[in-house]
Amino acid sequence: MKILVPVKRVVDYNVKVRVKADGSGVDLANVKMSMNPFDEIAVEEAVRLKEAGIATEVVAVSCGVAACQETLRTAMAIGADRGILVETDADLQPLAVAKLLKALCDKEQPQLVICGKQAIDDDANQTGQMLAALQNWPQATFASKVVIADGKATVTREIDGGLETLAISLPAVVSTDLRLNEPRYATLPNIMKAKKKPLDTVKPADLGVDVTPRLTTLKVSEPAKRSAGVRVADVADLVNKLKNEAKVI
Amino acid sequence: MAILVIAEHDNAALKAATLNTVAAAQKIGGDIHVLVAGADCAAAAQQAAQLQGVATVKVADAAHYAAQTAENLTALVIAQAAGYSHILAPATTFGKNLAPRVAALLDVAQISEITAVESADTFVRPIYAGNALATVKSADAVKVITVRTTAFDAIGTGGSAPVEAIAPAADTAQSQLQNRELTKSERPELGAAKIIVSGGRGLGSGENYHQLLEPLADKLGAALGASRAAVDAGFVPNDYQVGQTGKIVAPQLYLAIGISGAIQHLAGMKDSKVIVAINKDPDAPIFQIADYGLVADLFEAVPQLAAAVG
Ligand SMILES: Cc1cc2nc3c(=O)[nH]c(=O)nc-3n(C[C@H](O)[C@H](O)[C@H](O)COP(=O)(O)OP(=O)(O)OC[C@H]3O[C@@H](n4cnc5c(N)ncnc54)[C@H](O)[C@@H]3O)c2cc1C
Ligand SMILES: Nc1ncnc2c1ncn2[C@@H]1O[C@H](COP(=O)(O)O)[C@@H](O)[C@H]1O
Numbered sequence: 001m002k003i004l005v006p007v008k009r010v011v012d013y014n015v016k017v018r019v020k021a022d023g024s025g026v027d028l029a030n031v032k033m034s035m036n037p038f039d040e041i042a043v044e045e046a047v048r049l050k051e052a053g054i055a056t057e058v059v060a061v062s063c064g065v066a067a068c069q070e071t072l073r074t075a076m077a078i079g080a081d082r083g084i085l086v087e088t089d090a091d092l093q094p095l096a097v098a099k100l101l102k103a104l105c106d107k108e109q110p111q112l113v114i115c116g117k118q119a120i121d122d123d124a125n126q127t128g129q130m131l132a133a134l135q136n137w138p139q140a141t142f143a144s145k146v147v148i149a150d151g152k153a154t155v156t157r158e159i160d161g162g163l164e165t166l167a168i169s170l171p172a173v174v175s176t177d178l179r180l181n182e183p184r185y186a187t188l189p190n191i192m193k194a195k196k197k198p199l200d201t202v203k204p205a206d207l208g209v210d211v212t213p214r215l216t217t218l219k220v221s222e223p224a225k226r227s228a229g230v231r232v233a234d235v236a237d238l239v240n241k242l243k244n245e246a247k248v249i
Numbered sequence: 250m251a252i253l254v255i256a257e258h259d260n261a262a263l264k265a266a267t268l269n270t271v272a273a274a275q276k277i278g279g280d281i282h283v284l285v286a287g288a289d290c291a292a293a294a295q296q297a298a299q300l301q302g303v304a305t306v307k308v309a310d311a312a313h314y315a316a317q318t319a320e321n322l323t324a325l326v327i328a329q330a331a332g333y334s335h336i337l338a339p340a341t342t343f344g345k346n347l348a349p350r351v352a353a354l355l356d357v358a359q360i361s362e363i364t365a366v367e368s369a370d371t372f373v374r375p376i377y378a379g380n381a382l383a384t385v386k387s388a389d390a391v392k393v394i395t396v397r398t399t400a401f402d403a404i405g406t407g408g409s410a411p412v413e414a415i416a417p418a419a420d421t422a423q424s425q426l427q428n429r430e431l432t433k434s435e436r437p438e439l440g441a442a443k444i445i446v447s448g449g450r451g452l453g454s455g456e457n458y459h460q461l462l463e464p465l466a467d468k469l470g471a472a473l474g475a476s477r478a479a480v481d482a483g484f485v486p487n488d489y490q491v492g493q494t495g496k497i498v499a500p501q502l503y504l505a506i507g508i509s510g511a512i513q514h515l516a517g518m519k520d521s522k523v524i525v526a527i528n529k530d531p532d533a534p535i536f537q538i539a540d541y542g543l544v545a546d547l548f549e550a551v552p553q554l555a556a557a558v559g
Contacts, residue, residue: 220376232543
């Protein structure tokens with residue numbers, strides 16, 4: 001069974017981004033970029049399935065600028081077998097990424113796609129569901145446990161009220177939640193090995209996909225700032241303020 | 250222009266998030282139709298009919314909607330989509346699971362977690378864990394949107410819209426629900442609570458979390474929440490998590506206890522009206538956004554607080 005893992009290059013989760021003064025976007029100059037944390041979890045899960053003898057090959061895919069090669073190398077250092085870069089400088093929205101991934105699925109014929117539930121830059125939480133729709137495959141989003149057996153996936157999902165378990169036929173799309181696993185640290189030998197693994201590059205046009213954005217960002221602004229309030233001396237002071245000043249209890 | 254709101258419900262009753270979603274639909278303007286798809290869901294449909302501003306309720310009642318799987322609901326929404334300019338769902342795990350699937354089959358973008366409506370085609374949504382707000386304009390014929398519930402005040406009741414039965418779509422049989430473990434609680438729902446008592450890694454253990462925070466929450470009639478660290482450590486179930494990737498809340502009062510205030514946590518609670526932080530580290534980032542900060546050992550302060558508010 002082949003597993004495809006889409007990995008996105010995003011601003012590192014430790015960075016607090018700044019909105020540009022002209023409102024055109026956020027300032028990404030010289031900001032640390034990393035693999036989307038949910039995608040690291042996805043790669044880890046796919047690699048574990050390979051180590052367990054369930055998957056035969058793990059293919060990482062990244063769509064975006066040439067620097068996404070680094071993201072693919074990171075995926076290969078965790079254990080992905082090869083990488084595919086869909087290279088473009090265009091602004092990619094989830095529908096476009098889903099279409100690119102669909103084209104690759106048609107070519108690569110994976111039995112399972114494991115993606116992140118959400119990219120921490122656009123916070124869209126869409127791409128996996130869109131890909132599943134375009135493929136007419138079942139989906140199991142927000143996974144905290146995945147078991148593959150007898151040609152189906154049994155997936156525990158984190159939902160608002162608690163947990164639910166779905167059985168879905170394969171091929172399918174699974175999206176990862178935070179508690180699915182804890183990704184390993186890539187060791188130096190594995191980082192070196194990853195440099196020699198195959199990495200193919202294609203363009204959206206090679207895949208016959210029109211990636212023109214459907215949404216135009218008119219402006220990006222800073223949210224209303226919350227300023228620090230006061231320090232209270234002790235619990236009695238706090239209760240007094242909550243009762244008589246804020247009037248919330 | 251007509252707007253289709255996809256109701257979130259458990260067959261017996263509407264989820265509160267549906268009321269906020271209808272409120273967002275009103276801001277867009279146009280006839281509002283609510284789709285209730287479920288199994289034996291007449292009670293939920295009746296509730297939808299009583300919401301203010303709703304013109305029609307469409308009900309698809311069939312066994313294969315009991316589990317609310319994205320595959321079956323999408324097939325139904327697509328069959329109903331003609332004539333609607335907007336399709337709205339709440340930005341809950343329910344809506345987030347469903348809306349992108351619908352959008353992809355309509356070949357349109359999906360607009361996630363809107364917090365404001367500027368016009369029928371322009372919306373505001375947070376990006377980068379709420380550190381920026383993007384105003385986006387859609388060029389698509391149909392706008393498929395999820396609504397951040399805390400940004401729109403729930404719609405009232407008192408309406409009496411007609412309820413119309415519609416034909417279910419075929420069962421796709423792609424996905425089977427095997428089990429659902431819902432957290433049982435007598436407390437208010439996190440999303441709807443006026444007061445939230447939230448605990449972090451500083452509590453040290455699940456035992457401490459329950460022993461210290463439950464009496465306080467009981468006295469305040471509050472819901473319980475948690476940071477990711479507290480959930481990861483197994484203190485409480487996953488659905489307690491507040492943050493960028495958990496629940497977004499905006500209560501009147503949010504008490505952050507033993508929580509440092511990582512960006513990802515702030516993303517979920519910084520729109521609360523009043524924020525209290527109790528933390529022994531005076532430099533904890535949570536103090537930068539807290540209205541009232543108490544630098545103290547929570548093991549001493551929380552029992553005192555529970556006693557004082559009683
Ligand atoms: C992709 C991604 C998504 C994430 N999503 C979320 C999310 O949705 N929600 C979320 O919360 N986090 C999220 N996180 C995690 C986040 O980055 C932080 O790791 C997490 O919020 C920390 O939780 P915490 O404040 O409980 O723990 P810590 O940061 O360890 O803070 C514990 C605090 O307790 C205080 N403390 C300890 N003992 C005491 C005592 N006796 N009395 C008083 N104070 C005490 C300490 O001073 C400290 O400030 C996410 C991270 C990533 C990478
Ligand atoms: N440009 C991209 N390249 C590769 N994978 C992506 C890309 N954008 C999104 N994804 C995948 O889709 C998931 C959800 O992203 P989003 O829908 O943008 O929140 C991510 O966690 C990735 O697994």
